[in-house]
Amino acid sequence: MMDDAVPVPPRRRFSLMGWVWSWIVWITIRLLLLAFLLVLLFSVFNPPTTLTIIQASREYPIFDRRWTALEDIPPVVRRSIVAAEDANFCSHWGFDMQEIRRVIASGGNGGASTLSQQVVKNVYLWQDRSWTRKAIEAVMTPMIEMVWSKRRILEVYLNVAEFGPGVFGIRAASAYHFGTTPDRLDAVQAARLAALLPSPKTRDARSPSPRSRSIADGAATIVRDGRDVCIR
Structure with missing residues (x-):
């Protein structure tokens, strides 16, 4: 009596598309993990500098920018x-x-960027309007919101935002524009510094404006x- 023959499984055919897709998935997962780790890192540690500041240093001297806690x-x-x-930050x-929706209804193509999106752009990315940057920003913004508190998001923003040529952060802005420190800013000065955004190189904080x-x-x-x- 002959033994039953053991079926031999068919050989899998090599698929170039399958191989490429598996590598895309492999890379994507690791990039997402890296992004999440960077978000975790700066939830605890203050960013020492940013790509925007490094690029600006090639054109302007960078004003003294020590970190200022939100408190x-x-x-x-x-x-x-x-x-x-x-x-609507909160x-x-x-x-x-x-x-x-308001910007779309008005036919505009900008102006709806939140502080969370700006923190992602200012801390982790670059300033141009490429689709690549926007896609990464769209992925990392929910990570920031999930891991950081709203107070942390605002604190980081206030320490990396540009308030003039080479003037980054609220401490540098207070000294450069008003010769004072952040804790001594009054309501008028605060409004004038905020009015510099998002065009700090073309506006003057020392002059009143609408x-x-x-x-x-x-x-x-x-x-x-x-x-x-x-943010209280």
Whole structure:
């Protein structure tokens, strides 16, 4: 009696597309892991510098930029920055869908970037408007919102934002524009610094402007509305 023959499994054919796809998945997973680790890193440690600052140093001398904790920045400064850049900061998850819909309805192509998105761009990425940068920003912004507190996001933003040619961070901005320190900024000065954004190289913080007056009003409004609850 003959033994039953053991079936031999068919040989898998090599698939170039399958091989390429597996490598894409492998690389993507590791890039996402790296991005998440970088987000974790700066949730605890302060970024020593950024690509934007390094690039700016080729054109301008960088003004002294020591880190300032959020507790040492007056609430009126925090509110002014939020009013100027992201009035719904405390209520969104990284993307302000209400503002995005408003921009789309008005036919615009910008102006809906949140503080969370700007932190991702300023700390981890570069400043051009390429689709590659926007795609990475879209992936990392929810990571920032998931791992960092709103106070941490605002603190990092205030320490890396540009307030003039070579002037990065609220401490450098306070000294450069008003000869003072962040803890001594008043409501008028806070509004004028916030009014520099997002065009710090072309605006003057020492002169009053309609934008700075509007920001001062907006800062008062978000207090009345309770929209500053996450940054108090």
